[in-house]
Amino acid sequence: MTNALRFPAATPEAAAAHFAADLAFEADPDDVHRDLQNGDTTGYVLVETRAPEAFAQARIPGAINLPYRDLPATLDLDPDLVYICYCESFQCNAATKGALALAQRGYRVKRLSGGITAWREAGYPIESDGLVTEGVSKVACHC
Incomplete structure (x- = not known):
């Protein structure tokens, strides 16, 4: 038996649900x-x-800043919107913590895969102090 199939693949229905x-x-x-x-x-x-x-230092254009450490118990956000949280990268869990905090307050959330690091590595623009630049430099997480 191959290593890849030591554990059987899920049924198509289970895989689709997952x-x-x-x-x-x-x-x-x-x-x-x-x-x-x-x-x-x-x-x-x-x-x-x-x-x-x-x-x-660096953000995705149009993003708002809601640091997960400083989220108040109540927020004045639109409950009809989805809040897509991001942080530095896969190695940082600030987006997960922020999404959890927002979900606990009744908001619908998603997490942006890979954070701003994946965004920059894809060559997408970032804002810094109001200027749009190419995403090339690494920024400390500050989480």
Whole structure:
């Protein structure tokens, strides 16, 4: 028996349910970038969950900053929107912590796969102090 198939593959129905669930929790940087290029982010807001210092250094255009450590018990956010949280990378869990905090407050959330690192590595633009630049430099997480 091969190593890859030591554990049997799921049925197509179970696999479909599993991967649909994954997509319910994650947003892809490519999809978000296409939306930004088309000027249509209807239904969602990008949320930078890192510290304000990181937000000032580099952020995805149009994102708002809600540091997960500073989220108040009540927020004045639109309950009809989905909040797509991101942080530095797969090695940082500030987006997960921010998404959890927002979900606990009754908001619908997703996490942006790979954070701003994946965004930059794809060559998508970032904002810094109001300027749009190419995503090339690494920024400390400040989480």
